[in-house]
Amino acid sequence: MADYNLILGIIGMVLLLGAFALNLMKIMAQDSYVYILLNMFGGGISTYYAVTLHAVPFVILEAVWTGFAVYKLIQVVITAGRMGLPHG
Numbered sequence: 803m804a805d806y807n808l809i810l811g812i813i814g815m816v817l818l819l820g821a822f823a824l825n826l827m828k829i830m831a832q833d834s835y836v837y838i839l840l841n842m843f844g845g846g847i848s849t850y851y852a853v854t855l856h857a858v859p860f861v862i863l864e865a866v867w868t869g870f871a872v873y874k875l876i877q878v879v880i881t882a883g884r885m886g887l888p889h890g
Contacts, residue, residue: 807851807854807855810847810850810851811847811848811851813844813847814843814844814845814846814847814848814849814850814851814864815844815848816844817840817841817843817844817847818840818841818844818845818848818867820840820844821837821840821841821844824837825837833874833878835875835878838871838874838875838878839871839875841867841868841870841871841874842868842871842872842875845864845865845867845868845871846864846868848860848864848867849861849864849865849867849868851864852864
C-alpha cells in the first residue's frame, strides 16, 4: 500500500497542476472561486507534504503559494460583496 503522505502529496500536486492547466487553456479564470480554492487547498496539502519531507525550500514555496491564494480569495470575496454579485 502506498504511503499516506505520498498520496497527499500527489493530491496536492494534482490540484495545483489542474488549476494551472485549466487556466492556461482558458477554461478557468484566475479570479474564479474554484481556481483560487484549488490553489489554496493544493498549496496547503503540498505544504504539509513538504513539511513531512523536511524539505525547507518547498515548505516556503508552498506556504507562500497558499498564502497568496488565501489573499486572493479574500480579495475576490470583498470585491464580489461590494458589487452584490455572486462570483463563479
